[in-house]
Amino acid sequence: MTEFKALTFDCYGTLIDWEAGIAAGLSALAARLPTPLTRDQILEAHARHESDQQRLTPDMPYDRLLQVVYERLAQEWGVACTRDEALAYGKSVGDWPAFPDSASTLQYLKKYFKLVIVSNVDNASFRASNEKLGVAFDAIVTAEDVGSYKPSRRNFEYLFDVLSSLGIGKEETLHIADSNYHDLQPAAEFGLRCCWIFRRFEQRGFGATVGTRAEPSVDFKFTSMAQLVKAHHDELAHG
Structure with missing residues (x-):
């Protein structure tokens, strides 16, 4: 890990516990179902509608896209929802909690690397999340900036332009993410080395992430950001 100059991060699912945020935001809607889910x-239902909507409207800001997802879920489940509820869900990203190890590990890594975010959100939502992460990133790339959502090639092309402006090459960069679908697979196709933070290691299925057939092919694999930091610390200690 000491070979790299920059770490690029997915945010939601990797640094921010979006599954906790999504589940909390949909709890009232799901409670209206006659048969509990x-x-x-x-x-998984959220992941399906989110990815569909991102393909249909790649330039739609994420807060607005979440409103549409909320309404589509209500329609699929056959339950009523109000416009205000959908609007509130779209604005809920800033309330999603950070994983307990995110802020402290980012502060450690900031001492050794350039830190860059590449995330499938709008700028306002990320600013609210960034307050929970407690670090100043060297660059931030959002879906709103790019006009498309990962796994689109456009998002990674945009990222490479940002890295180049920082004087950092592809071979000097490690991409860190939880999602194979959104991040690890397309990043590897662009020649980035990758690190998998496997947050769902104690759970089955893919949760809020679109499933893929194969397990990610990565250079590093950890179940937490804290494990990643320990690996870096150990490398430094052993020269």
Whole structure:
């Protein structure tokens, strides 16, 4: 890990616990169902509608897109929802919690690397999340900036332009993410080395992330950001 000059991060699912945020934001809607759904069933339905809507409207800001997802879920489940509820869900991203290890590990890594975010959100939503992460990123790339959503090639092309402006090459960059679909697979196709933060290692299924057939092919694999930091610390200690 000491070979790299920059770390690029997915945010939601990797640094921010979006599954907790999504489940909380949909709890009232799901409670109207006559037959309860499991947490994973709710998350998987959300992933399906979110990815569909991102393909249909790649330039739609994420807060607005979440409103549409909320309304589509209500329609699929056959339950009523109000416009205000959908609007509130779209604005809820800033309330999604950070993983307990995110802020402290980012502050450690900032001492050794340039830190860059590449995330599928709008700028206002990320600013609210960034307050929970407690670090100043060297660059931030959002879907709103690019006009498309990962796994689109456009998002990674945009990222490479940003890295180049920082004087950092592809071979000097490690991409860190939880999602194979959104990040690890397309990043590897662009020649980035990758690190998988496997947050769902104790759970089955893909949760809020679109499923893929194969397990990610990565250079590093950890179940937390804290493990990643320990690996870096150990490398430094052993020269």
